[in-house]
Amino acid sequence: MTVKNSLLAILAQEPAHGYGLKSAFEESTAGAWPLNVGQVYTTLARLERDGLVETGPSRSSSEGERERQTWNLTVEGRSTLEGWYRKPVLDDPPARDELAIKVLLAVAADQVDVAEILQIQRAASMQRLQELTQHKRRADPEAELPWLLLLDALILKVKAELEWIELCEARLRGRRP
């Protein structure tokens, strides 16, 4: 779903060939989610089948380079894209969360030291947060805006995880006799 809409979003800027779509996607998303070019072509085939994109003229991006098939967005493709932009993203039902599952199972088990599990996780998450923050510190706020925005998102996710660990610890301590 994300790949499909991402390709529509890039084609809405200008027609592109398959490899150009891969490069533009990776550049816009700070290289965090590498796309394989085969995935781009199979998705384009599906989008064409559904009438959301159509083939345009073959073009070469520089002189001497072989011509490649370009793709355009159709009117229907533009409307699908607009729908995607406007539809809020909700984690509903929640994605599987290994940490939450692990902690809940540990709480249910008799022989497991939950406090130790939480402490190990907190140290690792804190170190991850320090690592992400170092990258943020070095990021150029103008030239690397996508990277910086992505780091903010990742940082806030780890922060939420650390706050959840603290809540778990407080609730579990309150429960002890």
Place this chain on the structure above:
Amino acid sequence: MLAFEDVTRVHGDGERAVRALGPVAFEIRAGEFVAIMGPSGSGKSTLLSLAGALDQPSDGRVHLQGQDLATLGAAELAALRRRTIGFVFQDFNLLPGLTALENVALPLELDGTPGREAREQANEALARVQLERLTGRFPDDLSGGERQRVAIARAFVGPRRMLLADEPTGALDSVTGELVMRLMRDQCERGLTAVLVTHDPSHAAWADRVLYLRDGRLVDETCAPETGSGSPVLPLRG
């Protein structure tokens, strides 16, 4: 720069004695930025008061710049505090009747620095927190973030080499809080030592080292990993 040697702090005595901290032992090197985290009541503020020579341990020793604080008299402690340590609090603690420049110059003047020299150093400190254009403003005419930057400049002005900050970002929005962390980090790159008490893990993450306290004891410690300046893709792919 700062060393805690099996430090304990107990409030009250006899049956009503409450151990607020300890025993804890750790060292902070000059130029290091250390964050202290932990739930409310875990001893964070007690630790900061002991580090700042505002309080004395019930047991153990605190060494600051190689000096055992227990060997200093009240006047020597006050002088050490004035010359070595700057404090930053959540509510800024600026004097409303003084301009930004005068607030920053004040601790120097109280310590005997002539007015003109104190103002020159204050100007330089304010430039380091990017407030060179607002030196003549009164605290009421500054935003929360600007006030906290004045407080930080005041904390490291002149000969002071250690900054102790208790929830300095507590009253600030996230963008301004991040700016304050960036400034603290930059000052540490220039040789300042900083100890930050915070509830916010994303602010603690600006530190070289994060110490985690619970029930008055250090339960874990994490150091910032070495990250290269290479491709930003690596941490996500790895």
